[in-house]
Amino acid sequence: xxxxxxxxxxxxxxxxxxxxxxxxxxxxxxxxxxxxxxxxxxxxxxxxxxxxxxxxxxxxxxxxxxxxxxxxxxxxxxxxxxxxxxxxxxxxxxxxxxxxxxxxxxxxxxxxxxxxxxxxxxxxxxxxxxxxxxxxxxxxxxxxxxxxxxxxxxxxxxxxxxxxxxxxxxxxxxxxxxxxxxxxxxxxxxxxxxxxxxxxxxxxxxxxxxxxxxxxxxxxxxxxxxxxxxxxxxxxxxxxxxxxxxxxxxxxxxxxxxxxxxxxxxxxxxxxxxxxxxxxxxxxxxxxxxxxxxxxxxxxxxxxxxxxxxxxxxxxxxxxxxxxxxxxxxxxxxxxxxxxxxxxxxxxxxxxxxxxxxxxxxxxxxxxxxxxxxxxxxxxxxxxxxxxxxxxxxxxxxxxxxxxxxxxxxxxxxxxxxxxxxxxxxxxxxxxxxxxxxxxxx
Numbered sequence: 233x234x235x236x237x238x239x240x241x242x243x244x245x246x247x248x249x250x251x252x253x254x255x256x257x258x259x260x261x262x263x264x265x266x267x268x269x270x271x272x273x274x275x276x277x278x279x280x281x282x283x284x285x286x287x288x289x290x291x292x293x294x295x296x297x298x299x300x301x302x303x304x305x306x307x308x309x310x311x312x313x314x315x316x317x318x319x320x321x322x323x324x325x326x327x328x329x330x331x332x333x334x335x336x337x338x339x340x341x342x343x344x345x346x347x348x349x350x351x352x353x354x355x356x357x358x359x360x361x362x363x364x365x366x367x368x369x370x371x372x373x374x375x376x377x378x379x380x381x382x383x384x385x386x387x388x389x390x391x392x393x394x395x396x397x398x399x400x401x402x403x404x405x406x407x408x409x410x411x412x413x414x415x416x417x418x419x420x421x422x423x424x425x426x427x428x429x430x431x432x433x434x435x436x437x438x439x440x441x442x443x444x445x446x447x448x449x450x451x452x453x454x455x456x457x458x459x460x461x462x463x464x465x466x467x468x469x470x471x472x473x474x475x476x477x478x479x480x481x482x483x484x485x486x487x488x489x490x491x492x493x494x495x496x497x498x499x500x501x502x503x504x505x506x507x508x509x510x511x512x513x514x515x516x517x518x519x520x521x522x523x524x525x526x527x528x529x530x531x532x533x534x535x536x537x538x539x540x541x542x543x544x545x546x547x548x549x550x551x552x553x554x555x556x557x558x559x560x561x562x563x564x565x566x567x568x569x570x571x572x573x574x575x576x577x578x579x580x581x582x583x584x585x586x587x588x589x590x591x592x593x594x595x596x597x598x599x600x601x602x603x604x605x606x607x608x609x610x611x612x613x614x615x616x617x618x619x620x621x622x623x624x625x626x627x628x629x630x631x632x633x634x635x636x637x638x639x640x641x642x643x644x645x646x647x648x649x650x651x652x653x654x655x656x657x658x659x660x661x662x663x664x665x666x667x668x669x670x671x672x673x674x
Contacts, residue, residue, distance in 0.1 A: 233348060233349045233350075233622050234317050234321070234346045234347065234348060234349075234620075234622050235346075235347050235348075235349055235352065235359065235620070235621070235622065236313070236316075236317045236344070236345060236346050236347070236619075236620030236622075236645075237343075237344070237345045237361060237617065237618065237619055237620060237643075238309070238313050238342060238343075238344055238459075238461075238616075238617075238618040238620065238643065239342065239343040239344075239345075239361070239609070239614055239616070239617050239618075240309075240336070240340055240341075240342045240614075240615055240616040240617075241340060241341050241342070241343070241609065241612040241613060241614055241615060242340065242612060242613045242615050243338065243339035243340060243341075243612075244341060244610070244611060244612035245369075245611065245612075246610070246611045246612075248332075248341055248610055248611075248612050249297070249332070250295060250296070250297040250332050252610050253295055253330070253332050253343075253610065254291055254292065254295045256364060256609070256610055257291065257294075257295055257330070257360070257364065258291055260360075260363045260364060261291075261382070262382065263363040264359075264360050264363060266283060266326075266351055266352075267294075267326055267328055267351070267360055268285060268286055268289050268326060268382065268384070269283040269284060269285055269286060269326055270283070270284060270286045270323075270324065270325055270326050270327070271283065271323060271327065271350065272284045272387070282388075284385075284387045284388065285384035285385045285387065286325060286326055286384065287384045287386075287387060289326065289384065290325075293325060294325075294326065294328055294329055294330060295330050295332070296329065296330065296331050296332070297331070297332050297334070298312065298331050298332070298333055298334075299333065299334040299335040300312065300333065300334070300335040300336060301335060302335045302337075303335070303336070303337035303338070304333075304335040304336045304337060305337060306461075309333065309336065309342060310458075310459045310460060310461065311459075312331075312333065312344070313344055313459040313620065314456070314457045314458050314459040314648070315457075316329075316331060316344050316346060317344075317346055317457055317459070317620055317622075317645070318455055318456050318457045318648075321346070321348055326351070327347065327348035327350060327351050328345070328346065328347040328348065328351055328360065329345075329346045330343065330344070330345050330346075330360070331343070331344040331345075331346075340615075341612065343609070345359075345360070345361055347359055347360070349622070364609055365607040365608065365609050365614065366607065366608045366609070367605070367607070367608070368608060369608045369611045369612075369613065370611070445507070445508050445509065445510060445532075445594065447509060447594045448496075448499065448501060448628070448650070449509070449594045449595050449627065449628050449629050449650075450594055450626050450627065450628065451626070451628050451647070451650045452626065453623060453625070453626065453627070453628055453647040453649075453650060454647060454648065454649055456647075456648035456649070457623070457645060457646065457647065457648055458645075458646045458647070458648050458651055458652075458654045459620065459643065459644065459645055459646075459654075460643075460644040460646075460654045460655045460657070460658040461618050461641065461642060461643055461644065461658060462641075462642040462644070462658045462659075462661040462662055463616065463639060463640070463641055463642070464639065464640045464662065464665055465638065465639060465640070466480075466604075466635050466638050466639055466640050467638065468665060468669055469483045469484065469635075469640060471669070471672065472544070472668055472669065472672070475672055476541070476544055476545070476548075478544060478545075478547075478548040479548070479551070480635075481515065481551065481599055482544060482547050482548040482551055483544065483668070484597075484599050484633055484640070485511070485513065485531070485533065485547045485551070485597065485599075486540070486543050486544040486547045486548075486664075486668065487661055487664045487665045487668065488511075488533065488597055488631060488661065488664075489509070489533040489534060489535055489537075489543050489547060489664070490540055490543060490660075490661075490663075490664025490665075490667055490668065491657060491660035491661035491662075491663070491664040492509055492533065492535050492657075492660070493535040493536075493537075493543075493664075494660040494663060494664065495653070495656065495657045495660045496535060498653075498656065498660075499653070503535060503536055504536050505536045505537070506536055507534075507535050507536030508532040508533060508534055508535060508536065509532075509533045509535050509594045509595065510530060510531070510532055510533070510592075510593045510594045511530070511531055511532075511533050511593060511594065511595055511596070511597045512528065512530055512592070512593040512595070512596050512597070513528070513529045513530070513531055513551075513597050513598075513599075514528050514598055515528070515529055515551070515555065515599075529550075529551060529554035529555065530554070530592070530593055531547070531550045531551060531554055532550060533547065534546045534547070540664070540667045540668045540671060541668075541671050544668065594627075595627060595628075595629045595630060595631065596621055596624070596627065596630045596631070597630075597631045597632075597633070598619065598621055598630075598631070598632045598633065599632075599633040599634075600619070600632075600633070600634050601634075601635050602617065602634045602635055602636035602637075603636060603637070604635070604636070604637060604638060605637065606637055607636075607637075614636070614637075615637075616639075616641060617634055617636045617641055618632070618634070618641045618642070618643035619632030619633070619634050619641075619643045620632060620643050620645050621643075621645060622645070623645065623646075623647060628646055628647040628650035628651055629644065629645070629646045629647075629650075629651060629654075629657075630644075630645045630646075631643070631644055631645075632645070642658070642661060644657060644658050644661075
């Protein structure tokens with residue numbers, strides 16, 4: 233259940249090594265205090281696990297260096313990302329790792345991040361990447377925080393934890409109900425929790441009680457992964473959104489729909505006019521305040537429709553209907569539903585997907601808008617940024633999309649056995665966008 237990311241930087245002018253990166257991380261860890269905490273189980277599992285300061289926190293364990301054989305290709309980099317994200321995190325340490333990757337072609341460097349979803353639970357708990365980047369190359373070190381001034385709080389004893397648990401259950405007896413519900417994986421209980429959140433969620437409950445369409449995307453998965461990417465211009469999406477009176481998010485989903493259609497056909501899967509793929513799609517309805525205005529829509533992607541324009545219109549209609557007829561759940565309700573309030577859209581979608589049965593949907597598609605101005609880390613300019621969303625049980629594929637500095641970056645994460653052709657699907661996404669753009673010339 234790792235939220236990950238691949239960031240690629242232009243050749244840096246100044247030294248860009250693990251010592252520099254570790255110093256930068258150390259100077260800003262006070263902004264993300266949970267990154268120095270580890271998980272400790274409560275006695276008897278009577279309450280949710282608690283966060284405790286890691287008295288033996290070792291920054292060198294979390295900030296690591298690796299390299300590709302020069303000149304490293306994008307394919308080798310993607311394989312490295314898949315291997316890193318496949319490995320479990322050490323539960324006895326803070327649940328994150330960061331890898332500085334050297335040896336890329338053309339003098340570029342990369343940063344691979346891996347963070348457990350639990351680490352960014354709660355309003356105000358953010359992913360470390362949000363505090364490392366600067367607006368200008370000379371901003372680094374402008375106002376460093378005294379990271380080495382941190383003194384860990386003493387870890388509570390077992391008796392102290394038990395007293396805290398008992399006090400919690402006495403003052404908030406509903407807490408134990410929430411703990412039991414959190415442990416339940418049964419789809420009926422999940423539906424009940426969604427429906428009980430609000431009467432406006434009734435349509436969500438009706439949707440998710442219907443099994444998702446049969447799909448090669450829903451299989452038993454293993455531990456190994458594959459990773460692939462797709463890159464395009466944001467201006468292309470803007471042209472389509474203006475011409476067809478839809479949102480950029482609609483165009484992204486229509487592109488995913490077209491790519492899935494071609495990929496299924498290339499696999500020899502039966503694709504008829506009524507074929508659909510059900511996607512779980514978190515949507516930010518107010519980019520200025522993502523935590524309180526997150527909507528989740530379960531939408532049928534019309535992969536059986538041969539016309540790219542009709543596909544776009546159908547996706548746009550389905551998204552509007554999902555947002556207008558209350559088939560959405562706000563982030564505040566999601567927090568009550570599953571015991572969390574994620575700080576980023578990708579984390580929110582992945583966490584929600586992990587709490588639902590694989591019978592509810594076929595894949596997760598997240599689309600989080602990023603800054604449209606350059607960002608820098610240690611003076612090096614960020615040129616590519618790909619999100620990595622984890623796979624839920626029974627889900628062979630997740631697609632994360634982020635726009636940054638005039639470009640759109642898609643990260644495709646798949647089960648290694650079920651998705652041997654993941655790079656072909658990435659190419660299908662490129663072809664689907666080209667197919668849509670071609671309709672503008674008609």
